Amino acid sequence: MANFQIGFAEMEIGSIILSDNKLSNFIPPRLFHSLSLSVLSLSRKNFSGQLPENIGDATEIMILMLAGNNLSGPIPVSISKIYRLLLLGLSQNRFSGNTFPVFSPLLAFIDFSANEFSGVIPETFSEETRILSLGNNKFSGPLPRNRTRLSKLQHLDLHDNKITGEVPTFLSEIPTLQVLNLRNNSLKDMGNLLGMIETPVTYSSISDMFTFSIEFKDLLVNWKKSIQGLSSRSLEIYSLLDLSRNQLLGEIPASLGTIPQTLTKLQELTTLDVSNNELIGKIPVGGQMDTMNDPNYYANNSGLCGMQIQVQCPEKPPSEEPQEDESEEESWFSWEGAAIGFPLGLFLSKAIICLTGYLVPAKQPNHLSFRRRRRV
Numbered sequence: 599m600a601n602f603q604i605g606f607a608e609m610e611i612g613s614i615i616l617s618d619n620k621l622s623n624f625i626p627p628r629l630f631h632s633l634s635l636s637v638l639s640l641s642r643k644n645f646s647g648q649l650p651e652n653i654g655d656a657t658e659i660m661i662l663m664l665a666g667n668n669l670s671g672p673i674p675v676s677i678s679k680i681y682r683l684l685l686l687g688l689s690q691n692r693f694s695g696n697t698f699p700v701f702s703p704l705l706a707f708i709d710f711s712a713n714e715f716s717g718v719i720p721e722t723f724s725e726e727t728r729i730l731s732l733g734n735n736k737f738s739g740p741l742p743r744n745r746t747r748l749s750k751l752q753h754l755d756l757h758d759n760k761i762t763g764e765v766p767t768f769l770s771e772i773p774t775l776q777v778l779n780l781r782n783n784s785l786k787d788m789g790n791l792l793g794m795i796e797t798p799v800t801y802s803s804i805s806d807m808f809t810f811s812i813e814f815k816d817l818l819v820n821w822k823k824s825i826q827g828l829s830s831r832s833l834e835i836y837s838l839l840d841l842s843r844n845q846l847l848g849e850i851p852a853s854l855g856t857i858p859q860t861l862t863k864l865q866e867l868t869t870l871d872v873s874n875n876e877l878i879g880k881i882p883v884g885g886q887m888d889t890m891n892d893p894n895y896y897a898n899n900s901g902l903c904g905m906q907i908q909v910q911c912p913e914k915p916p917s918e919e920p921q922e923d924e925s926e927e928e929s930w931f932s933w934e935g936a937a938i939g940f941p942l943g944l945f946l947s948k949a950i951i952c953l954t955g956y957l958v959p960a961k962q963p964n965h966l967s968f969r970r971r972r973r974v
Contacts, residue, residue, distance in 0.1 A: 613637035625649065625669075630656040641687070642666035654679035663687040665709065675699045688713065689731065698722050710735065711755065718742070719756070725749055733757040733779065741766050750774055757781040757840070782843040855879070855901070862887050873897040880904050880911045 612634050625640065627650035635656045646668040654676025662680075665687045672695035673688070683702035689711045696717025701708075703724045709731040716736040723730060727748055733755045740763035741756075748754075751772050757779045764787035769775065855878045861867065862885040870890045878901030881887070891906040903911035 611635065615639040616643075625664075627652050630654075632656055633658060635659055636682075637661040639663040640667070645669060648672075649674050651676060653677055657681065659683060661685045664691070665689040667691050669693060671695070672697075673699060677701070708732075719761070721747065723747065727751055728774075729753040731755040733759070735759055737761060740764075741769075743768065748772065753777040755779040756783065759783055761785060763787075777838045779838070779840045780844065781840045785841070785844040785846060787846070857882055857902075861885075869895075871895045872899065875899055877902050881906050 611632065613636060615637060616639065623645065624647040625645055629635075629638075630650060630653050633656070636658050638656075638659060639661065641663050642665065644667070645664070648671035649664075649669060651674050653674050657679055659680050660682050661684065663685065666689070668691065669688070670692040673693065676699075677683070678699045678701065681702050681704070683705050685707040686701070686705060687707070687709045689709045691713055693710070694714040694716065696715070698720040700722045701724060704726055705724050706726050706728045708723060708727060708729065711731045712734045714736060715732070716738065718739040719732065719737055719742055721742045725747055728750060729752060730748070731753070734757065736759065737756070738760040741761060743766045749772060752774050753776065754769075755777070758781065761780070761783040763785065765780070765785060769778070855876060857872060857877060857879070859882045861870065862882050864886055867886040867890075870887075871894075873895060874897065877896075877899040881890075881896065881902055881904030883905065887906075893907050896902050896907050903909040
């Protein structure tokens with residue numbers, strides 16, 4: 599087995615994809631002497647020990663997937679020299695450390711989940727980051743507040759850490775953010791997340807950037823008090839927010855109270871249960887949503903309306919202020935007409951006297967016209 603690994607290390611090969619085999623022992627340093635290696639996938643084996651310090655010598659690597667091994671220690675600083683690195687998957691190992699090297703400015707996919715990393719969330723990731731999975735580690739402290747980075751982020755998973763404080767405002771300003779998983783931390787304030795409500799699906803999935811299969815894990819979320827898995831290959835159709843098991847206080851923001859219209863795009867949707875929430879507005883119509891007509895799925899949401907539950911939606915959204923009764927409205931408009939009409943009539947009278955020399959009585963204010971204007 600060792601000779602087999604050494605033989606590979608001494609060959610100038612562009613791609614090495616050996617996931618799900620029975621290779622074991624350690625990753626030989628000479629493997630990274632190659633200047634032709636662009637793809638290295640050694641996931642789900644029995645490799646142990648630390649990553650070789652000379653990993654940065656293989657400067658042409660674009661894809662590095664080492665998930666599901668028994669690798670430990672810090673990420674070597676020399677990885678900063680791999681300037682073309684696009685995907686880095688190190689999940690389900692025993693990597694540790696509280697400092698991180700500066701990664702490639704092209705790095706878009708990062709999965710460090712299920713390791714033993716500690717300290718604050720690093721700010722060394724590039725602006726090109728699309729998917730950032732740091733869940734199930736030992737990160738602590740507040741979330742970074744750097745607005746200039748992560749502007750293209752689509753998927754942020756920080757579940758099961760020790761993160762404190764509040765959700766930074768800049769997260770709500772990322773227009774591409776669709777998945778935000780902060781489950782099981784110590785967050786106290788979530789703020790507004792308006793950027794997740796109207797997420798434009800104008801970008802392609804990260805897996806579409808490459809011609810071979812990339813090792814994605816399913817996304818585990820807390821749904822109806824149970825952990826459910828969502829296929830990572832179709833995450834672009836979801837807008838997901840998981841803030842369960844934190845220390846959040848206060849009311850749920852009104853911006854999270856509607857059922858998104860994008861659900862009509864799910865052609866294989868068979869069951870949708872949004873019962874026992876505080877949802878408001880019209881239930882989406884079209885596609886599979888027209889078949890979701892079981893009232894139990896929408897129970898205990900007094901603000902919902904739609905054909906699925908046989909509740910007609912108002913043509914216009916209800917006013918936040920209570921409507922005054924007819925008599926009070928009439929009285930108010932009478933005083934309003936007098937207040938506006940009297941000076942207006944006086945002004946017109948003086949203007950006509952100056953222009954024509956004749957005294958013409960001022961026209962009485964038309965209360966009905968004022969009333970109609972206000973209603974419109």
